[in-house]
Amino acid sequence: MVSAIASASSAIAALNARISVSPVASAWQRRASWSGYARALQLQSAEVDEIDLFSWGCGLQIAGRARQSTTLDMFDRFEEWSTALADRDQLNWRGRVPADRADQRDAKQHPHLIQAFERVRLHARTDSTILPWLGLPFALRDLGLSAAPLPSLAGGVKAFRLKGTPGPDDWHAAISSLGAAARTSLERLDHLERQRRDALRAVAAEYRPGALIRLFALLQHRPLVSPQGISKMLGMSVAGASKLLERAVNADMLVEITARRSWRQFLTPDLAAEFGFITRPVGRPRSEPPPLPPTRDLGETFDAFDQEMAAIDALLAGIGQRSAS
Known part of the structure; x- marks a missing residue:
C-alpha cells in the first residue's frame, strides 16, 4: 500500500x-x-x-x-x-x-x-x-x-x-x-507535445502549407476528424478537405480508420494505436528528428501555429457554451 x-x-x-x-x-x-x-x-x-x-x-x-x-x-x-x-x-x-x-x-x-x-x-x-x-x-x-x-x-x-x-x-x-x-x-501529454513539434516540422517542409497550419492546430484539440467536419470547421469544400487530410496522412499526422470512399474518418496515430485501430509499433520508439535551426521564418511559423491553436480553442469553447445553453 x-x-x-x-x-x-x-x-x-x-x-x-x-x-x-x-x-x-x-x-x-x-x-x-x-x-x-x-x-x-x-x-x-x-x-x-x-x-x-x-x-x-x-x-x-x-x-x-x-x-x-x-x-x-x-x-x-x-x-x-x-x-x-x-x-x-x-x-x-x-x-x-x-x-x-x-x-x-x-x-x-x-x-x-x-x-x-x-x-x-x-x-x-x-x-x-x-x-x-x-x-x-x-x-x-x-x-x-x-x-x-x-x-x-x-x-x-x-x-x-x-x-x-x-x-x-x-x-x-x-x-x-x-x-x-x-x-x-503523462504518456499522452508526451505524444501531444511531439505531435505539435512534428506538425511544425511538416509545415516548415511544405513549400505552400496553406491550410495545413489550421488543420494541424485543430488536430491538437480534435484528434478524430472527417472531410465533412473539416469542411465546416475550416470553411472549404469537402473535396478540398479530403485533399488536405491526404496531405496530413502523407505527413504521418493522421491515419485513416475507415476502409471506404465515402464518409471517411481519420485519427491521430498515437490514439489510433492506443484504441486498437492500427497495430502498435514494436521495438524502440522512433527517435525524434533534431530540432530545426532557428530562423525568422520558422519563428513566424511557430507563432502562426500557436495563434491558430488559441483561435480554435476559443472557437470550440464557444461551441460548447452554445450547446450547453
Whole structure:
C-alpha cells in the first residue's frame, strides 16, 4: 500500500509539473476531460469505452461503433463539470460535496491521497449520481497534490459506494488505478507535445502549407476528424478537405480508420494505436528528428501555429457554451 501511494503521488506530481508549463495544456485538458468522464461513467456501470467519449467530444460517430442510447443522456453532467474545471474559484465545486464529517476528520491523519479518496467515498455513499467520481480531481487539488484539477484523474472504485467499509484490496485498487491514470496522462501529454513539434516540422517542409497550419492546430484539440467536419470547421469544400487530410496522412499526422470512399474518418496515430485501430509499433520508439535551426521564418511559423491553436480553442469553447445553453 505504501509503495502504491508513493508511486501514484509521484506520477501525479510529475503530471502536475509538466502540464503547468506545456504549450499544449489546453488541448490536453480537453482530451483529459473525455478520459476522466469515461472512467466516471464506467463506475456508474455505463456500457461505454473511452473511444466513445472521444467520438462524442469530436462530434463524429465512429463507423462500426454502437450508437449510444437516446433514452438516457449520459453526458448531462459534462458541461457542468467542464465549466467547474475551468473555474478559478476553488470553492465552486465544494458546494456539491457533503459537509465535513467526523469520519472525514479522522482521515486527516492519513496521507493526502487517502484523504482525497475518503472525500470521494463519503460523497459516493450519499449521492448515487456521477458527481462523486468527478470530484476526485478537485479533492486532489484542494489537498495540494495538484495546482489545478486534472480531469483525467477522475474516478475511484465501486466498492466506495457499495461497501460500508472498503477493504485493503479496495483501497489498493483505487490508488493503483489512479497512478495508472496519471502515468497514461503523462504518456499522452508526451505524444501531444511531439505531435505539435512534428506538425511544425511538416509545415516548415511544405513549400505552400496553406491550410495545413489550421488543420494541424485543430488536430491538437480534435484528434478524430472527417472531410465533412473539416469542411465546416475550416470553411472549404469537402473535396478540398479530403485533399488536405491526404496531405496530413502523407505527413504521418493522421491515419485513416475507415476502409471506404465515402464518409471517411481519420485519427491521430498515437490514439489510433492506443484504441486498437492500427497495430502498435514494436521495438524502440522512433527517435525524434533534431530540432530545426532557428530562423525568422520558422519563428513566424511557430507563432502562426500557436495563434491558430488559441483561435480554435476559443472557437470550440464557444461551441460548447452554445450547446450547453
